[in-house]
Amino acid sequence: MQDFLFRGDIADLDPKLAELIDIEEERQYRRLILIPSESTAPxxxxxxxxxxxxxxxxxxxxxxxxxxxxxxxxxxxxxxxxxxxxxxxxxxxxxxxxxxxxxxxxxxxxxxxxxxxxxxxxxxxxxxxxxxxxxxxxxxxxxxxxxxxxxxxxxxxxxxxxxxxxxxxxxxxxxxxxxxxxxxxxxxxxxxxxxxxxxxxxxxxxxxxxxxxxxxxxxxxxxxxxxxxxxxxxxxxxxxxxxxxxxxxxxxxxxxxxxxxxxxxxxxxxxxxxxxxxxxxxxxxxxxxxxxxxxxxxxxxxxxxxxxxxxxxxTEQFKELQKQIVVNCKVLADRLQERGFRIPFGGTDTHLLNIDTKCIKGKDGAWLSGDMAARILDEAGIVANRNTIPGDKSALNPSGVRMGTPWITQRGFKEAETRQLADIIADILWACEPHYQGRQLRAKVDFSILKKAKLKVRNMAESAGIDYEPGHHGYPHFYYLDDEADEQTANASYLVDGEKVRELVSVSLSPLKKQG
Missing domain, CATH: 3.40.640.10 (Type I PLP-dependent aspartate aminotransferase-like (Major domain))
Known part of the structure; x- marks a missing residue:
């Protein structure tokens, strides 16, 4: 009998969709996800x-x-x-x-x-x-x-x-x-x-x-x-x-x-x-x-x-997981507090915490918003979300970042790794410089600190547990300062340092600007 069934896996029927799914699974592998409402289902x-x-x-x-x-x-x-x-x-x-x-x-x-x-x-x-x-x-x-x-x-x-x-x-x-x-x-x-x-x-x-x-x-x-x-x-x-x-x-x-x-x-x-x-x-x-x-x-x-x-x-494994989630969250909150952040609600005894980003101020009095903080952390491979905290007037412009420890604990994080992650978060956020552009809040971050933090996050993520074999996609999806040159695309990264680095980069890129 002739049927009308579509046979084959996703890659056979829709390669582009298969690749997108593969890239998302790699994102979950390469990122340290701190959104408290997310976890990885077995x-x-x-x-x-x-x-x-x-x-x-x-x-x-x-x-x-x-x-x-x-x-x-x-x-x-x-x-x-x-x-x-x-x-x-x-x-x-x-x-x-x-x-x-x-x-x-x-x-x-x-x-x-x-x-x-x-x-x-x-x-x-x-x-x-x-x-x-x-x-x-x-x-x-x-x-x-x-x-x-x-x-x-x-x-x-x-x-x-x-x-x-x-x-x-x-x-x-x-x-x-x-x-x-x-x-x-x-x-x-x-x-x-x-x-x-x-x-x-x-x-x-x-x-x-x-x-x-x-x-x-x-x-x-x-x-x-x-x-x-x-x-x-x-x-x-x-x-x-x-x-x-x-x-x-x-x-x-x-x-x-x-x-x-x-x-x-x-x-x-x-x-x-x-x-x-x-x-x-x-x-x-x-x-x-x-x-x-x-x-x-x-x-x-x-x-x-x-x-x-x-x-x-x-199971006993699940109970131990949940206990460690709470322990890790307390460690994360305590270490961030030690690094100078105010923890809204005064702390945590659950799986989640918040940090007040208003403590990071620029020279002109501008403060780091929760959204800017979450976006900058995401650039380093740390996934969190902006969130209102007591005192905020609108969910559209919150001054907090919400974090949780379920996913990283599932992947094997204990106290030492969580404390190390807290330091990376603190290093990144304290390297931010908020400023006003007109009436709009903006922020920039020290590039060197951000990229070095990104490498640390990558190394922690690659050493953490995973229950599937992730793919490997380079630029523009996942890329780092120490990547080797890609022979097919000629993409490469260079670490340039020195007092006149800005002048060097400006001169080097000026021909590209003229061509564009």
């Missing part, structure tokens, strides 16, 4: 995303036959398939008998991983269908509060998240948002102030969760406040889920009415999200809010990658 997890489950639809939910079953019972194919053939399920599509089992094992493993505070896996109801963290939180709004209701969440500029009530997000448009902030002196959450706001505004829901606040949250105190005003408590643990599973961060299980989390970040799984509750009535509401309320068919292939990630998260 190779097996990435491969699970490409399974045949990708091809099918599975709108809706199966019958609750698999709820409360052990993994051994879920994988009892004879029993489960007999149930399916007799009763089918509630989904709109057929041909989902194995998708039912995959979703069941993902939910069961998630419940096992997050069981805590006297609650077992049997006490935790899980939904693994949200496509990402934003839709997961939107489903909670959809299910538990009405349009115009009051919601109390953390100020985005002080460490909250867009979906916790920012005016540029639908949560800020559809609901009456009251925001709590950190104390102006201590830069810590003042729970008494949170309680005062709750008593004054009587929110229908309180959100406890952060994206850049660097201290552990007090779930019991948040629940106490919620109970005083009859509010639901949503714990958004997207950033710290891996730490929670490993026991190095307190769990909101048993405190929060509903818990949302992404499955990447510190969980080191695929891009997706889950919702959990110990209240069956609440999870039934949430399930309807996810489908059909918020989205259509879930990404079934992601269930498989989640299931594997949740299994790995229960």
């Amino acid at each position: 190779l097996a997890v990435r491969r699970a995303l490409a399974s045949g489950f990708h091809n099918i639809y599975a709108e809706g939910y199966s019958h609750d036959f698999t709820g409360g079953l052990s993994e051994e019972q879920i994988f009892d194919y004879e029993e489960r398939l007999a149930e399916y053939r007799r009763y089918s399920d509630n989904r709109y599509y057929k041909g989902v008998e194995y998708a039912d089992l995959l979703e069941a094992v993902a939910c069961q493993r998630a419940a096992e991983a997050f069981a805590a505070n006297g609650k077992t896996a049997l006490d935790i109801y899980v939904n693994v269908q949200p496509l990402s963290g934003g839709p997961a939180n939107n489903a909670v709004y959809h299910g538990l509060v009405n349009l115009g209701d009051t919601v109390l969440g953390m100020n985005l500029l002080h460490g909250g998240h867009l979906s916790h009530g920012s005016h540029v997000n639908r949560s800020g448009e559809y609901y009456n948002i009251v925001s709590y902030s950190v104390d102006s002196e201590t830069e810590r959450i003042d729970y008494n102030e949170v309680e005062r706001l709750a008593l004054e505004h009587k929110p229908k829901m309180i959100i406890a969760g952060v994206s850049s606040y660097s201290w552990k949250l007090d779930w019991a105190r948040f629940r106490e406040i919620a109970d005083k005003v009859g509010a639901y408590l949503l714990a958004d643990i997207s950033h710290v889920a891996g730490l929670i599973v490993a026991g190095v961060y307190p769990s909101p299980i048993g405190y929060a009415h509903i818990i949302s989390s992404t499955t990447h970040k510190t969980l080191c799984g695929p891009r997706g999200a889950i919702l959990m509750s110990t209240d069956r009535k609440i999870i039934e509401i949430i399930n309807k809010a996810v489908f059909p309320g918020e989205q259509g068919g879930p990404h079934v292939n992601v269930f498989g990658a989640m299931a594997l990630a949740f299994k790995l998260a229960q």
Whole structure:
């Protein structure tokens, strides 16, 4: 029979796309990535995303036959398939008998991983269908509060998240948002102030969760406040889920009415999200809010990658990883503070930290913005992101850089390497000279220090762990001062030093300017 199937790998069918993917994988190998919301999913997890489950639809939910079953019972194919053939399920599509089992094992493993505070896996109801963290939180709004209701969440500029009530997000448009902030002196959450706001505004829901606040949250105190005003408590643990599973961060299980989390970040799984509750009535509401309320068919292939990630998260290796992530982050913060940087919020006991770049000032009083600092670090091979810190007025012009240690710790960094990296960061940023160009902030950096730092970063990255064989692409992708001349392109780099180097370069390049 003649078919219409496209056969061959990516390189056969689309060489340019294959090369782009290869270059991005090499970027992840050659860079030291400090974005706290990023990690590298294990190779097996990435491969699970490409399974045949990708091809099918599975709108809706199966019958609750698999709820409360052990993994051994879920994988009892004879029993489960007999149930399916007799009763089918509630989904709109057929041909989902194995998708039912995959979703069941993902939910069961998630419940096992997050069981805590006297609650077992049997006490935790899980939904693994949200496509990402934003839709997961939107489903909670959809299910538990009405349009115009009051919601109390953390100020985005002080460490909250867009979906916790920012005016540029639908949560800020559809609901009456009251925001709590950190104390102006201590830069810590003042729970008494949170309680005062709750008593004054009587929110229908309180959100406890952060994206850049660097201290552990007090779930019991948040629940106490919620109970005083009859509010639901949503714990958004997207950033710290891996730490929670490993026991190095307190769990909101048993405190929060509903818990949302992404499955990447510190969980080191695929891009997706889950919702959990110990209240069956609440999870039934949430399930309807996810489908059909918020989205259509879930990404079934992601269930498989989640299931594997949740299994790995229960290993001793994962627990040691999470412990080291926190240790490394504290080392990074302490060393940067020793090198003269102010650490917003006063420090960290989690996976992330922030640095205040306003301390770097130019001769004309200009200060180094968070965006300029992040861009210059990126030139050296250190990847971070600009971020607001307490005192900033706009997310468009923040004075902070946010950093985290999940990815470098996965690759093998311990205290010594992290301290060395902190020194490289400090060397680069203190070599920056901010200045005004008209009314615009600008910055330049000592070229020699930048390029030497880039070599150090390259050497550290090449000695760190990797779970695949990276490609090799030179200029314009990855290039260094000590690169050998490229015979094919005649590209070469030269290190020129001396008092009259500027004059030499100017004279040498003047013929090129005339030709151009």
